[in-house]
Amino acid sequence: MFAEKFQKALMPLGEFLAKQRHLSAVSRGLMAALPLSIIGAFSQIIANPPITQDVMNKGGWAATIFGGWFNFAQSNREIVTAPFNMTMGLFSVVVSFTIAYQLAKSYDMSALSSGIISMVMFLMVTAPIKNYTLEGGESFTGINSSLLGASGMFVAILIALSSVGLTRLCQRYNLTINLPKSVPPVLAESFNAMVPLLINVLVIYGFNVLCLSFVKVGAPELFISLLMAPLNVANSIPGILFLITLAALLWVLGIHGTMIIFPVVVPFMLEFVAKNSELIASGQSPEFSPVMLFSSLAMVGGTGNTLGLVLLSLRSKSEQIKAMGKIGIAPAFFGINEPVIFGMPIMFNPILAIPFVLSPIVISLFMLLGFKIGLLSPLFILLMTAMPLGVGGLISSMHLGNFIFEWLMVPVTVVLYYPFFKIYEKQLMKKEELQRLEEEKNSQLISK
Numbered sequence: 001m002f003a004e005k006f007q008k009a010l011m012p013l014g015e016f017l018a019k020q021r022h023l024s025a026v027s028r029g030l031m032a033a034l035p036l037s038i039i040g041a042f043s044q045i046i047a048n049p050p051i052t053q054d055v056m057n058k059g060g061w062a063a064t065i066f067g068g069w070f071n072f073a074q075s076n077r078e079i080v081t082a083p084f085n086m087t088m089g090l091f092s093v094v095v096s097f098t099i100a101y102q103l104a105k106s107y108d109m110s111a112l113s114s115g116i117i118s119m120v121m122f123l124m125v126t127a128p129i130k131n132y133t134l135e136g137g138e139s140f141t142g143i144n145s146s147l148l149g150a151s152g153m154f155v156a157i158l159i160a161l162s163s164v165g166l167t168r169l170c171q172r173y174n175l176t177i178n179l180p181k182s183v184p185p186v187l188a189e190s191f192n193a194m195v196p197l198l199i200n201v202l203v204i205y206g207f208n209v210l211c212l213s214f215v216k217v218g219a220p221e222l223f224i225s226l227l228m229a230p231l232n233v234a235n236s237i238p239g240i241l242f243l244i245t246l247a248a249l250l251w252v253l254g255i256h257g258t259m260i261i262f263p264v265v266v267p268f269m270l271e272f273v274a275k276n277s278e279l280i281a282s283g284q285s286p287e288f289s290p291v292m293l294f295s296s297l298a299m300v301g302g303t304g305n306t307l308g309l310v311l312l313s314l315r316s317k318s319e320q321i322k323a324m325g326k327i328g329i330a331p332a333f334f335g336i337n338e339p340v341i342f343g344m345p346i347m348f349n350p351i352l353a354i355p356f357v358l359s360p361i362v363i364s365l366f367m368l369l370g371f372k373i374g375l376l377s378p379l380f381i382l383l384m385t386a387m388p389l390g391v392g393g394l395i396s397s398m399h400l401g402n403f404i405f406e407w408l409m410v411p412v413t414v415v416l417y418y419p420f421f422k423i424y425e426k427q428l429m430k431k432e433e434l435q436r437l438e439e440e441k442n443s444q445l446i447s448k
Contacts, residue, residue: 021106022161023348026254029099029160030342033091037338038327040088047080049073054381055395062395088338089145092152096122099160107168113193118163121200122156125208126220147220150338154255155220159204166203167196175199240265240290241364248304248357254347258303265294276380286378286397288371293364295379295396300389300409302337304356305363307389308413310340312421318428333389351424355417362416363409375401 049069056063056070063070073080100118105111127143134140147155170176177191208219215222243261250257268291276286301307310332313325321344328340346352370376377399387395389410393402 022103025103025106025161026099026157027345027348028102029095030254030345030347032098032102033094034339034343036087036091036094037342038331040084040091040338042331043081043083043087047073047077047084051395089149091148091150092126092156093119093122093148095153096156096160099157100164103161103164104167107164109164109168109171110189110193113189113196114164114167117167117193117197117200118160120197121163121204122152122159124201124205125159125218126152126155150256152220154250154253155223157254158223162204163200166200167193170196170199237290237293237368240293241361244294244360244364245357248360251303251341252347252349252353252356261294265291269294273379273381276378280380286380288378292379293367295393299335299360300363300406300413301332302335302340303360304337304341304346305359305409305413305416306337306340306346306356307332307410308359308415309344309352309355309417309421310337311410311414312417313344316421316425318425319432320428321425335387335389335392349424351420351427352417355420359413359416363412366409366412367405370401370405376405377401 049066051062051066051070056067097115097119101111101115104114126147127145129141129143131139131141146152175195177194178188211217211219211222217225243265247257247261250261268289272289272291279286299305301310306328310325310328313321314329316322316325324340324343327343328337331337331339341347344352346356367376371378377397379396381396381398390403390406393406394400396402
């Protein structure tokens with residue numbers, strides 16, 4: 001009963017977002033880039049075994065079990081990480097193309113040239129070629145790749161939408177080079193893109209130059225700094241809960257929320273872990289800090305605790321959802337959920353966005369209860385790597401309760417996602433049935 005009422009309440013919003021041209025282009029563009037996140041996720045798992053150098057040096061059961069994997073990953077790190085660097089490491093570059101491609105396609109514009117223009121503008125703004133000088137005086141030419149991965153995704157979205165908008169204005173006011181019809185279409189299309197490309201450079205790159213001239217930082221860095229300005233909250237339970245919620249909200253809006261929040265949290269995390277390490281070394285018990293709510297213990301399957309959603313998806317009646325469950329199950333157990341966020345999708349999805357934002361708060365409250373009753377132990381080892389479910393909490397605290405807690409939270413995430421999952425599943429099943437009937441109708445017409 002509740003699910004039906006909730007579905008009726010959200011249906012108008014869902015239909016509006018589905019029909020909204022720009023949001024639909026963003027969704028389809030992200031789904032087109034989904035294979036990159038899948039390959040990148042598996043590469044990251046192989047490159048980051050659930051053990052650190054400190055644990056290897058100390059020996060023990062963890063070193064015995066994972067030592068071979070650790071040595072292989074360390075010896076072949078460049079080879080193993082290459083798929084991740086060339087997929088997720090360039091994710092925003094690809095997305096700047098695919099989103100512009102999809103939006104231009106919806107306007108019956110040249111999708112290929114629009115995608116190329118958008119991608120060129122993104123690279124021009126976020127990764128200009130510069131001369132760098134090392135401390136020893138040696139100089140070299142290179143680019144800054146910090147925004148080419150998932151951290152620059154929102155900038156890529158803005159540039160893609162803006163670029164297509166500018167190109168469309170050029171076409172509307174006939175600001176293009178029109179060649180005779182006798183010219184091959186491919187060549188004519190290339191010439192038609194020259195003026196829109198010039199306008200894009202003048203507007204988008206010009207705005208970036210103005211930012212560099214007047215505020216001494218580029219437009220992407222300025223935009224990201226404005227996003228981070230309200231994030232400087234104190235290391236308190238309300239403050240960390242706010243940051244956790246904001247990270248999930250940013251993900252829903254197409255921004256890599258974890259990457260945005262991470263620089264704010266890291267100083268607190270380093271101070272907290274160093275203090276607890278000293279306490280352990282002196283024979284005392286580690287202390288709890290609110291920043292621990294941002295650790296892997298509160299991310300059952302990644303940001304938004306999507307492992308429950310993935311498990312539900314494996315038995316879904318929707319073919320699309322079930323396929324995403326199969327793809328996302330292995331990465332989810334390592335806290336990697338980009339395939340689910342982009343492919344389900346959760347971004348710009350008003351139904352799945354609710355449990356995605358709500359569940360981190362619920363799990364964090366369970367964590368507070370776990371510390372109060374003594375089930376959980378504070379961290380004193382900092383792990384900056386992907387770990388299997390429970391293993392990160394176990395190694396970072398050497399406390400079995402932390403391992404148990406993460407697994408206990410799995411059914412909680414299932415319960416949190418279930419009502420929203422059923423609503424979304426019902427919507428997709430209806431769409432898939434209509435598509436199946438349409439295919440059968442077309443097949444019958446062809447046979448006749």
